[in-house]
Amino acid sequence: MIGERTRIALLLAPALAVILVLFGGGLYAALLQSLGYFPAIGMTEPGLDAYRAVLTSPDFLNSLALTVYVAGASTAISTVLAVLLALALRRAPGRISTALFQLPVTVPHLVAAVGVALVVTQTGLGARIAAALGLIGEPADFPALLYDRYSAGIILTYVWKETPFIALIVLAALRGVASELEEVAQTLGANAWQRFWYVIFPAIYPAVVAASLVVFAFTFGAFEIPFLLGQDYPTMLPVTAYREYRSIDLSARPAAMAINVILALLTALFAAAYLRLSRELRRG
Amino acid sequence: MDKRNRSAGIALALAAVLVTTPLLPLALWSFAGEWRFPDLLPASWSLRGWEALLAPGSRFTEAVLNSLVIAAAVTAAAVVIGLPAGMALGTHDFRLKGVVIFIILLPILVPPLASTMGIHLTFIRLGLADTMFGVFLVHLVPTVPYTAIILTSVFAERTGELEEAARTLGAGPWQAFWHVTLPQVAPGVAVAGLFAFLISWSQYILTVLIGGGTVITLPMLLFSAASGTDPVITSTLAVVFALPAVVALLLALRYLNPGNERGFLGVGKVS
Amino acid sequence: MSTRLELRDISHRYRTGERAVSHLTLTAGPGELVALLGPSGCGKTTVLKIIAGLLRPTAGAVLADGNDMTGVPPERRRVAMVFQKPLLFPHLSVAANVGFGLRMRGMGRRETGRRVEQALRQVRMEGFADRRPEELSGGQQQRVALARALVTEPRLLLLDEPFSALDANLREEMRELTKHLHATGDFTTLLVTHDQGEAVSLAERIALLLDGRLQMYDTPEAFYNRPVNRRVAEFFGATNFLEGRISDGAAETPLGRLKLAAPVPPGSATLTIRPEAVRLEAGENSFPARILSAAYLGTQVLYTLEAGSVRLRAAVPPHVKLGVGQRVSARLPAESLWAFSE
Numbered sequence: 001m002i003g004e005r006t007r008i009a010l011l012l013a014p015a016l017a018v019i020l021v022l023f024g025g026g027l028y029a030a031l032l033q034s035l036g037y038f039p040a041i042g043m044t045e046p047g048l049d050a051y052r053a054v055l056t057s058p059d060f061l062n063s064l065a066l067t068v069y070v071a072g073a074s075t076a077i078s079t080v081l082a083v084l085l086a087l088a089l090r091r092a093p094g095r096i097s098t099a100l101f102q103l104p105v106t107v108p109h110l111v112a113a114v115g116v117a118l119v120v121t122q123t124g125l126g127a128r129i130a131a132a133l134g135l136i137g138e139p140a141d142f143p144a145l146l147y148d149r150y151s152a153g154i155i156l157t158y159v160w161k162e163t164p165f166i167a168l169i170v171l172a173a174l175r176g177v178a179s180e181l182e183e184v185a186q187t188l189g190a191n192a193w194q195r196f197w198y199v200i201f202p203a204i205y206p207a208v209v210a211a212s213l214v215v216f217a218f219t220f221g222a223f224e225i226p227f228l229l230g231q232d233y234p235t236m237l238p239v240t241a242y243r244e245y246r247s248i249d250l251s252a253r254p255a256a257m258a259i260n261v262i263l264a265l266l267t268a269l270f271a272a273a274y275l276r277l278s279r280e281l282r283r284g
Numbered sequence: 285m286d287k288r289n290r291s292a293g294i295a296l297a298l299a300a301v302l303v304t305t306p307l308l309p310l311a312l313w314s315f316a317g318e319w320r321f322p323d324l325l326p327a328s329w330s331l332r333g334w335e336a337l338l339a340p341g342s343r344f345t346e347a348v349l350n351s352l353v354i355a356a357a358v359t360a361a362a363v364v365i366g367l368p369a370g371m372a373l374g375t376h377d378f379r380l381k382g383v384v385i386f387i388i389l390l391p392i393l394v395p396p397l398a399s400t401m402g403i404h405l406t407f408i409r410l411g412l413a414d415t416m417f418g419v420f421l422v423h424l425v426p427t428v429p430y431t432a433i434i435l436t437s438v439f440a441e442r443t444g445e446l447e448e449a450a451r452t453l454g455a456g457p458w459q460a461f462w463h464v465t466l467p468q469v470a471p472g473v474a475v476a477g478l479f480a481f482l483i484s485w486s487q488y489i490l491t492v493l494i495g496g497g498t499v500i501t502l503p504m505l506l507f508s509a510a511s512g513t514d515p516v517i518t519s520t521l522a523v524v525f526a527l528p529a530v531v532a533l534l535l536a537l538r539y540l541n542p543g544n545e546r547g548f549l550g551v552g553k554v555s
Numbered sequence: 556m557s558t559r560l561e562l563r564d565i566s567h568r569y570r571t572g573e574r575a576v577s578h579l580t581l582t583a584g585p586g587e588l589v590a591l592l593g594p595s596g597c598g599k600t601t602v603l604k605i606i607a608g609l610l611r612p613t614a615g616a617v618l619a620d621g622n623d624m625t626g627v628p629p630e631r632r633r634v635a636m637v638f639q640k641p642l643l644f645p646h647l648s649v650a651a652n653v654g655f656g657l658r659m660r661g662m663g664r665r666e667t668g669r670r671v672e673q674a675l676r677q678v679r680m681e682g683f684a685d686r687r688p689e690e691l692s693g694g695q696q697q698r699v700a701l702a703r704a705l706v707t708e709p710r711l712l713l714l715d716e717p718f719s720a721l722d723a724n725l726r727e728e729m730r731e732l733t734k735h736l737h738a739t740g741d742f743t744t745l746l747v748t749h750d751q752g753e754a755v756s757l758a759e760r761i762a763l764l765l766d767g768r769l770q771m772y773d774t775p776e777a778f779y780n781r782p783v784n785r786r787v788a789e790f791f792g793a794t795n796f797l798e799g800r801i802s803d804g805a806a807e808t809p810l811g812r813l814k815l816a817a818p819v820p821p822g823s824a825t826l827t828i829r830p831e832a833v834r835l836e837a838g839e840n841s842f843p844a845r846i847l848s849a850a851y852l853g854t855q856v857l858y859t860l861e862a863g864s865v866r867l868r869a870a871v872p873p874h875v876k877l878g879v880g881q882r883v884s885a886r887l888p889a890e891s892l893w894a895f896s897e
Contacts, residue, residue, distance in 0.1 A: 014364075019391060022403065022424060026396075026425075085295065088295030089292070101300070106529035108482075111310070118306070118310065128322045214392075224489060242397070242401075257402065263394075264398045274393065448609050450659075451607075452608075452713075456659075464644055
């Protein structure tokens with residue numbers, strides 16, 4: 001008989017090995033390279049030059065601002081829509097509707113991006129409907145929503161993908177709200193808005209925040225959609241890091257890695273916040 | 285009550301329209317012949333997109349096969365690795381449990397892009413870059429956390445009583461696991477596997493970084509088509525690329541408990 | 556082949572530091588039906604799990620026919636257990652559930668099938684072999700669980716409150732079935748219950764566990780008539796207690812000097828008598844009392860009597876009609892008086 005502690009350690013070992021070696025090791029290597037320790041191209045003097053350069057460069061700051069804006073806007077819009085959707089759905093839980101609205105969660109982001117692009121491009125479905133309604137004459141009359149400075153295409157794609165995701169989590173939390181409590185509130189004279197604000201919202205609040213955090217962290221660090229639908233300058237942080245990484249000039253690598261490390265640190269903070277919240281969620 | 289149901293119905297209909305809006309042009313374009321602005325529907329239909337994908341010289345078949353092989357291998361490995369971890373986290377309390385959960389959650393929230401760029405050099409040195417095996421390895425980073433976390437919640441709902449009953453009936457620890465635990469957690473394992481498959485199947489940037497253009501997968505074809513100008517080819521590829529997601533959803537609805545959508549998707553997200 | 560079960564100074568402490576069982580020593584003879592009785596949370600289930608091998612005791616040993624079983628894993632103890640919940644394997648049919656233990660021991664399909672059929676007949680569940688557990692009622696599920704345990708031909712059958720989740724009449728039926736199976740089978744049975752009525756009606760001997768400690772281990776009759784301390788007496792419904800000093804086969808009490816039939820060592824003691832044994836008549840050990848209240852219970856009337864500072868309860872047949880406030884003579888027959896010193 002092996003002891004319980006040994007047993008737990010053995011059970012956890014494979015998963016922890018994968019994460020510590022392939023993920024932790026990768027981040028460690030990124031850290032070393034960001035510090036300028038890069039023996040392969042003769043850089044063996046570690047230092048903070050890359051960070052100094054990155055943090056003072058307007059390119060990085062523009063990129064960071066854009067990233068915060070896109071992630072923030074996508075998360076905020078998705079969250080509000082998701083709560084509304086969940087409230088509407090909880091009384092109409094058909095199998096088909098449930099299936100349909102889970103679809104965006106499973107469809108790959110790339111497919112979503114291509115689909116949204118075909119709707120919002122100036123010759124896309126949206127423009128065609130606008131033309132059919134006589135709102136526009138030429139494709140050019142339709143607002144440019146792709147590769148634009150407001151990142152409308154990126155945000156729309158994220159909203160399409162993430163709203164159902166948040167809604168599912170909120171829906172699960174809504175099941176915990178006893179409908180009796182709502183009825184009690186109603187007999188005490190609470191109107192629909194008051195019932196939402198004083199009875200429902202406090203119960204689903206941790207779930208809403210936890211789900212939003214996941215979406216924020218994800219949109220903050222995801223690459224594909226901004227790479228495909230984003231403007232040329234500034235780009236979101238992951239795209240900036242990738243471009244630096246792919247640069248022919250190998251000395252740009254420490255900068256790419258510095259961006260990676262900053263990205264990892266920020267998202268790790270979100271992860272810590274998420275974990276705290278989900279613990280409260282379990283307790284609540 | 286009536287008013288409530290009606291507003292719920294309207295919201296639902298609206299949600300259905302919004303969900304299908306971006307998928308509709310994909311389906312239409314993939315079979316479109318001529319479709320000029322401002323026509324609402326294609327003027328003619330054709331199989332040009334599908335023929336192009338299957339034409340000699342197209343790398344479509346190779347890409348689909350690569351995607352399938354990698355996703356299948358990743359699914360198997362992620363389940364086998366995630367199952368014991370989920371068992372440990374779901375059925376035991378121990379010091380450092382919070383830390384372990386944090387470590388396992390990290391790759392879900394911290395973009396694996398960062399760590400993969402970091403590990404690329406090491407992979408080159410080890411000869412893992414530009415190989416299917418290398419791609420398989422980096423795909424484990426975003427998948428293992430999901431299988432582990434999903435299976436943790438599956439095991440957390442188990443009390444161990446059925447296993448105790450089995451033990452008193454003469455089953456050894458392994459027999460109890462094989463004959464009682466495993467059949468009981470099978471639906472959860474299936475969900476975890478579906479997740480791992482979809483995540484690996486959808487993976488673009490990790491494959492590009494480590495596969496280096498040698499390992500061609502479906503999203504890479506889609507990406508280059510999407511950067512081009514032919515919506516027919518792009519849409520056809522997108523339809524194929526979206527297929528497993530649709531199949532997975534149908535499977536989940538068919539075989540998993542209704543009302544259990546939290547178990548299916550509530551825990552995670554697919555990129 | 557039934558087993559002689561011996562628990563030797565068993566103690567168990569949970570990791571939280573909470574003590575579940577303290578120094579429990581107990582022997583059940585081969586073929587005996589013993590009830591482990593106690594309120595919920597007194598450590599009964601812990602004891603069963605220790606006997607089954609699902610828990611390892613912090614101290615002490617479990618012996619079967621004199622052999623130390625403490626380190627033996629549950630699957631090799633030939634101990635079958637029926638739990639509070641049926642715990643049927645939901646993914647298996649009724650027949651596969653019952654055959655589970657035999658298959659685990661490597662028995663072939665044909666022989667397993669034959670024995671399963673027989674076991675199902677024993678619990679009157681033949682014809683349900685191909686059903687799924689969720690199609691059965693709670694009582695049917697528990698009968699299948701019983702068959703599943705018995706088909707493995709255990710030397711020792713452990714029953715952990717197996718009837719407590721059932722309706723009253725079903726519970727009665729299950730008790731009869733259990734009694735019958737125990738009588739016809741060849742195994743020792745240990746029944747855990749919090750219901751003293753169940754323990755009394757089923758068991759040959761009862762072990763009363765309070766706060767993880769064995770209070771008394773004796774026949775059901777002894778628990779009613781010869782409790783070893785006040786808590787045991789109270790657990791079995793006793794309400795009449797008198798403080799006294801014993802000397803020369805009698806006790807000096809606030810009600811005067813009362814004679815005792817049972818030999819009791821001299822010194823201070825507590826006297827008790829069951830309400831049914833109190834007589835409303837004059838004679839030996841009698842004293843004047845006043846009726847304080849009366850409660851009609853159908854087959855008898857329960858009077859509360861007051862004599863000086865002492866209050867006693869007397870249960871008498873309903874044809875004796877007495878009014879509240881009436882003065883009567885009450886008698887505590889010497890052969891029904893029992894004394895214990897704490």
